[in-house]
Amino acid sequence: MGSASLVSSSQGQTEKTARRRSFGPFLTVVASVVVLAIVWHLSATLWPSRAFPPPLDVLRAMARETARGEIPYHLAITLGRVAVSFLLAMVIGSAIGIFLGSHPRADRFLDPWVILSLNIPALVIIVLAYIWFGLNEVAAIGAVAFNKIPNVIVTMREGARALDLNYTDMAKVYKFGPLARLRHVLLPQLQPYLAAASRSGISLIWKIVLVVELLGRSNGVGFQINLYFQLFDVASILAYTLAFVCVMLVIEFLLVQPLEHASTRWRRRAA
Amino acid sequence: MNTLQPVGADAQLEIEVRHKSFEASRGGSIEVLRDLNFAVERNEFVCLVGPSGCGKTTTLRLLLGLDHSFEGRIKLPGEREPRIGMVFQEPILLPWRTVEENVRLGLPRSLSGKNLDHLFDALGLSGMRAFYPGELSLGLARRAALARALAIEPDLLVLDEPFVSLDEATAQQLRCLLLEIWSERPTTVLMVTHNLLEAIMLADRIIVLSPRPSHVVGSFLVRIPRQSRNAQVCSDILRSFHEKFPARAAI
Ligand SMILES: Nc1ncnc2c1ncn2[C@@H]1O[C@H](COP(=O)(O)OP(=O)(O)OP(=O)(O)O)[C@@H](O)[C@H]1O
Ligand SMILES: [Mg+2]
Numbered sequence: 218m219g220s221a222s223l224v225s226s227s228q229g230q231t232e233k234t235a236r237r238r239s240f241g242p243f244l245t246v247v248a249s250v251v252v253l254a255i256v257w258h259l260s261a262t263l264w265p266s267r268a269f270p271p272p273l274d275v276l277r278a279m280a281r282e283t284a285r286g287e288i289p290y291h292l293a294i295t296l297g298r299v300a301v302s303f304l305l306a307m308v309i310g311s312a313i314g315i316f317l318g319s320h321p322r323a324d325r326f327l328d329p330w331v332i333l334s335l336n337i338p339a340l341v342i343i344v345l346a347y348i349w350f351g352l353n354e355v356a357a358i359g360a361v362a363f364n365k366i367p368n369v370i371v372t373m374r375e376g377a378r379a380l381d382l383n384y385t386d387m388a389k390v391y392k393f394g395p396l397a398r399l400r401h402v403l404l405p406q407l408q409p410y411l412a413a414a415s416r417s418g419i420s421l422i423w424k425i426v427l428v429v430e431l432l433g434r435s436n437g438v439g440f441q442i443n444l445y446f447q448l449f450d451v452a453s454i455l456a457y458t459l460a461f462v463c464v465m466l467v468i469e470f471l472l473v474q475p476l477e478h479a480s481t482r483w484r485r486r487a488a
Numbered sequence: 489m490n491t492l493q494p495v496g497a498d499a500q501l502e503i504e505v506r507h508k509s510f511e512a513s514r515g516g517s518i519e520v521l522r523d524l525n526f527a528v529e530r531n532e533f534v535c536l537v538g539p540s541g542c543g544k545t546t547t548l549r550l551l552l553g554l555d556h557s558f559e560g561r562i563k564l565p566g567e568r569e570p571r572i573g574m575v576f577q578e579p580i581l582l583p584w585r586t587v588e589e590n591v592r593l594g595l596p597r598s599l600s601g602k603n604l605d606h607l608f609d610a611l612g613l614s615g616m617r618a619f620y621p622g623e624l625s626l627g628l629a630r631r632a633a634l635a636r637a638l639a640i641e642p643d644l645l646v647l648d649e650p651f652v653s654l655d656e657a658t659a660q661q662l663r664c665l666l667l668e669i670w671s672e673r674p675t676t677v678l679m680v681t682h683n684l685l686e687a688i689m690l691a692d693r694i695i696v697l698s699p700r701p702s703h704v705v706g707s708f709l710v711r712i713p714r715q716s717r718n719a720q721v722c723s724d725i726l727r728s729f730h731e732k733f734p735a736r737a738a739i
Contacts, residue, residue: 383580386554390574391594391640401593405584484584484622 270452279456287441288460295430295437296464299423302361306418309362310369311411315403317370318377335367339425343432352433361425368421369414376410412477419473423465500565500676501528501644503551508543508558520546521558522701530565531674535687538697544680545577547702548648551678565643565676571596573637575650579629581621587632588617594636604639610669611635627658634662638669645670647679651686663689667714688725689717696733708732 254272261271282288317324317331346360380403388402404411430439438461445453508521520543528534538544549555551562552574564570581590588604595602608614611631621629630650637645650666651659663686670677681687687694694708708729712721 383576383578384582386549386552387574387576387580389554390552390572391636392569392596393593397593401582401585401589405582 267449268451270455274452275455275459278450278452279460282453282456283460288457291436291438291441291457292460292464295423295426295439295461298358298361298426298430298437299419302358302365302426303415303418303422305358305362306365306369306422307411307415310366310414311373311407313366314370314373315377315407318374319380324374331367331370334363335371339364339428343425343429347433354434357429357434361422361429364425365418365422368417372410372414372417373407376407379410380406416473419465419468423461500530500532501551501678502561502563503527503547504562505547505550505558505560507560508546508550519701521703523703524560524697526695526704526707528676528678531676533670533677533690533692534679535691535694536678536680536697537682537684537687537694538702539699540682542697542700543702544697545648548574548646548678548680552646570643571640573640573642573645575630575633575637575645575647577648577652579621579626579633581629581632581636583621586618586620587613587624587635590621590632591636591639594640596640599640602639604635607635607639607669611665627654627662630654630662631665634666641673642675645675645677645679647677649680649682652682659686666690671714684726684729685722688722688729689714694729705735706733 258271258273261269279288317327342363343360346356346363350356350359384402384406388398393402426437427439427442430437431443434440438457441457442454445451445457503524503526505521505524507519507523509517509519511517524543524547526534536544536547546555550558550560551564552572564572581587582593585593588608591604591607592600605614608617611634613628613631613635616624616628616632621632624632634650637647651662654662667690679687679690684694688710691710694710696705696707697703698705710717710725712725717725
């Protein structure tokens with residue numbers, strides 16, 4: 218009896234430490250955010266200025282714009298653009314990258330093009346896209362995707378170079394169809410590279426999308442920020458920024474990280 | 489089977505390679521095969537032996553259609569696309585798929601959904617179907633590779649040193665399993681090995697290759713039925729093999 222209760226209490230102990238361990242980082246993050254807000258609030262009250270509103274003003278602006286439906290609307294538009302250009306960049310960049318990685322001669326010829334396009338400033342691509350294709354949605358999304366494609370190419374080319382030809386031979390001997398080859402042979406090997414490319418892709422793309430919207434669209438978070446820039450309404454600018462960053466963080470936590478875990482299940486089991 | 493019978497009279501598999509060479513990375517080329525001709529008959533079990541690096545794996549890659557840059561001709565069994573079951577020198581299982589998925593992925597459409605219980609049972613893999621290859625020992629991984637090759641009911645079974653680097657007991661067990669499954673459903677087999685006793689135990693005929701550039705030195709028929717090839721008989725056969733191919737005493 219006594220020993221049983223001893224066991225259960227020691228089990229409770231380990232559970233508690235485990236919980237503390239997993240909640241520890243989370244509490245630290247919360248504390249850090251709270252301190253940031255307090256510092257912000259204090260400095261905004263010490264040096265009051267229209268250009269530097271206290272956090273409560275920002276929250277108020279956020280609530281107002283959300284109630285009017287403005288933030289959800291523009292956020293949805295921007296997220297749509299992020300999603301479409303992200304998908305475009307990943308698909309086109311992966312296709313080109315895998316092709317170059319498995320065709321050394323084509324790679325040698327096209328490598329200067331890749332290096333060149335890697336180094337064109339995002340702004341130049343956006344401006345040129347608007348001039349050549351007009352101030353429309355296609356130009357906007359195309360410009361964003363084009364900014365990201367060279368990065369994807371370089372990452373996926375590395376992935377394709379690292380492909381194990383033994384698996385390719387095996388798939389050939391056992392007459393895998395093109396789809397099976399893609400699903401069971403190619404993608405699992407490229408998965409780490411895809412994950413790396415998407416991770417850096419998302420964070421690059423959502424920044425560029427705002428610029429594209431600012432320069433040539435009449436909706437979206439970037440357009441709104443430009444609008445409030447002209448009105449010199451910093452509280453609203455920060456409100457939109459904050460809302461957008463929050464959404465991107467949620468996407469990162471709820472979508473990107475679980476996906477990464479799911480697709481490496483075999484590796485952890487094998488270890 | 490008669491040695492005087494012209495090679496390829498009723499051949500299922502004919503290999504006539506006039507020339508095969510590789511570009512060496514430092515320039516120049518190494519000739520691997522020259523005038524390598526042999527044939528394998530329907531349901532014949534042939535072992536291919538030869539010194540290391542003489543081009544055995546290369547020959548198999550040619551007949552599997554994995555390498556097209558050679559001079560010569562290869563005739564595969566059947567008129568339609570033949571089904572070839574291959575066990576590579578390494579197991580080459582997809583690490584991100586389970587044992588069962590690995591085997592099923594090899595199946596042609598006409599056999600998809602096939603019941604594999606018997607095959608897994610026979611190879612002692614029943615308990616491992618849901619395992620990932622990283623969780624298998626080498627012996628088990630080789631069984632899984634064998635299962636994949638046998639599951640497709642091949643017209644031609646090609647094995648590249650399938651039992652190498654296993655301990656002798658495991659290797660012997662796998663040889664017996666292979667023989668058992670093969671006699672249930674005989675098919676044409678071409679197997680590369682370094683182990684002469686293994687070849688003598690399994691084969692109808694042993695084809696001996698020369699060092700590089702490789703050609704056929706001769707072939708050796710094992711006429712004694714398999715069930716009477718015990719250890720004593722095998723070592724007697726080995727002695728007569730060495731008499732016929734004295735240069736091969738080393739292997
Ligand atoms: N892709 C390649 N490029 C250049 N040389 C190669 C290539 N593949 C094989 N060779 C050369 O061809 C020769 C035959 O190789 P192969 O793998 O066919 O030998 P093997 O008879 O299977 O040897 P082992 O018994 O050791 O497996 C070797 O000398 C090897 O160096
Ligand atoms: Mg070999």
